[in-house]
Amino acid sequence: MKIPSFGTIVTVLFLVYLSNLFYSIWxxxxxxxCTEEGLCLKSFLLRKPNLELHIFVSSRSNPRGSEVIYLNNYPIPNYDEPYERSIDVKLPKSTTRNGTLYAHVFLSNxxxxxxxxxxxxxxxxxxxxVYTLVPMSVYKIPEYKVFQLLNNDENNQKRLEKPVTHIKAVMPVSMMSEPLMLSQVHMPSDIYQYIRRYRQRQEYLPIFLHNYLQDRSYNVTNIDRKNPSVPVLLRYLPISYAELRILTQTQLAMGTMKQFGFKDKDxxxxxxxxxxxHYLLLVSILVAFVHLLFDFLAFKNDISFWRSRKTMAxxxxxLVLWRAFSQTVVLLYLIEEKASMLIIVPTVISSVIEIWKVFKIIPVDWKRLRLKQVTLNRAEEDTRKFDAESMKYLSYVxxxxxxGAAVYSLVYEPQKSLYSxxxxxxxxxxxxxxFLFMLPQLFINYRLKSVAHLPWKTFMYKAFNTFIDDLFAFIIPMPTAHRLACFRDDIVFLIYIYQRWLYPVDLNRLDEDVEITEPATDKTKDKMM
Incomplete structure (x- = not known):
């Protein structure tokens, strides 16, 4: 019985896990x-009440009556539809002095x-x-201002500033607008905390809460001490039971992520x-897991190919040296731009693998700390000659x-620092x-009229991931240059695929650099006689 390969086992386990994940989400x-009438809670919304929001602000999350400022009441015309209203929030004195701010929102009939x-x-x-608390203040350290490196003006120098209070520009609140009958026995714990009985009857008041997913740490407003009030957009969003579960579960998960060191930007x-x-979200989750699987299989096949590779013919x-250098530079750039961890982590893994490849093609004697002497065969010498020839032409461009681009950036564009x-x-x-450094490999393939020496399994996994990256380039925030690079790789992979079609692998052709040790067959002996 043939034992399944490691890649097959991982793929099967991945599909089982993915099926279990979607079943758990469903x-x-x-x-x-409800299984029994006495254990059911009816929704107060079945009474068709007229609801309105009453908003107070204070500098503390648990204030006294004398410390709150009443803003206004805002009727909700139709609680099944989104609702927005621009309000002017008067700030307490302690908030203008670098303090905090909280909004206390009541939903009532x-x-x-x-x-x-x-x-x-x-x-x-x-x-x-029903009541919900909305934190409205964020402490932020102003970023260093950019300046001309060739300009010595003292006003352009960096200054370290203390964290200052910023007020969120949006106040998002939500209510579950579905008038569902909920079971008291099988009610999830994350939903139970928002349940309040109506006059001790078998009814529950509207589930009303701060919409954590609509909060953004970058969508804030500076405080002007001369004008102790800021404009804020009150945003009411009705949600379904499914959206409520996603909201509460995501809030718990993100709280855990912050404990592990994830920043507000992440x-x-x-x-x-x-x-x-919702359907696009499920597709995004599926595509993300497929991308993760292809990443793993690409890394696994890439490592296997280079571990077993004995020649650079x-x-x-x-190209190997360039990929190690470029991946390291890209990693430093993503860290400098404070990109998402979703982008940085795969780049770290790729950088480690590319650096490991360098030591495969440039063997080092670690005991004596010097390079080992390498003897090249005829195929390797031809490859090195074609490689040098292609780079000579590319260097002219x-x-x-x-x-020129570096000098232009230094003279005309503002920068954070010399390192930046x-x-x-x-x-x-x-x-x-x-991407021009990928052309020497294409040139070598052209001169050799062969692509048999390439790790095609790794190439195909990376090609699929490149097209998936095109999709995520519109979903996950990333620097513009990194987004454009995703589309650039598509062109190179298409050329590789064209060469694969142009130079098919001849399975009957013998490699001239491989020594034949198998005994000749009788048919071969007859031909030799």
Missing amino acids: IMVQPPR TKDAPVSGDLWSHFLSNHET IDEIKAIFDTN GLSSR LYPLCI WCIKSLVNGVYAFG
């Missing part, structure tokens, strides 16, 4: 059904709202209102994935373009002209 978004009196105490004591980029249609050494200019110039050369 179970999660199904509302708990219009007929229960008092005309005058202590509104704060009324809504706190009223058992027919969290914002994950939130952005959920700002789409037909392979461009300069590549080097002037890279140097160096990394940016290198990565611009990698992104804009780096």
Whole structure:
């Protein structure tokens, strides 16, 4: 019985895990059904009430009545449709002095709202209102200003500033608008915390909460001490039971991610994935897992190919050196630009593999710390000659373009620092002209009229991932240069595929550099006689 390969086993396990994941998601978004009438809770929304929002702000999350500022009430015309209203938020004095700000939002029936009196105490004591807390302040350190490196003006120098309070430009709140019958026995714990009984009956008040997925740390407004008020967009979004489960589960998961060191920018980029249609979101999840599988199989086949490779015949050494250099530069650039961890982590793995390949083609004697002597066969000498010939032609175009672009950036474009200019110039050369370094391999294939020496399994996995990257280039935020590089790789892979068709592998042809050790057959002996 033939034992399945490691790649087959991993693929099967991946498909089983993916099926279980989608089944778990389907179970999660199904509302708990009632089995017995006495254990069911009806929705208060079945009464068709007229709802409105009452908003207070304060500098503390648990203030006293004298510390809150009442903004206004905002009726919701139709709680099944999104609703937005621009409001002017008056800031407490402590907030303008680099303090915090919280919004206290009450959802109540219009007929229960008092005309005058202590509104704060009324809504706190009223058992027919629901409440949510929305943090509205963010502490941010202003980024270093960019400046001309060749300009010595003292006003252009970097200054370290303390974190200052910024106010979020959007106040997002949501309510589950589906009037579902919920089971008290099978109700999930993340939903149970938002359930409030209506007058101790078998009814629950509307599930109302802060929409965490609509918060963005970058969508903030500076505080002007001369004008102690800021414009804020009140955004009401009705959600279904499925969206409510996704919201609560994602909020718990992102809280855990922050404990593991994820920054607000990384969290914002994950939130952005959920700002789409549910079906497109499921497709994105599926594509992301397929991308992860292809990444693993590409890395596995790439490592296997290079571990078993004993000769560089037909392979461009300069391409290997360039890929190691370019991957390292891209990694430094992504770190400098504070890109998403979703982009940085695969780049780290690719950089390690490319550097490992360099030591495969340039063997090092680590005991004596010197390069080992390598004897080249005829095929390797031909490959090296073709490689050098192609690079000679490319150098006439590549080097002037890279140097000219770096000088132009230094003279005319503002920079953060000298290090930033160096990394940016290198990565611009990698992104804009780096694909030219892939051409020597195409030239070697053309001169040898063969592609049999290439790791085609790895190439095909990377080709599929390149087309998947094109899709994610529009979904995951990333630097523009990195996004354009995804489309650049498509062209190179298409040329490789064309050469694969143009130079088919002849399975009956013997490799001239391989020694034949198998005994000759009788038919061969007859021909030799």
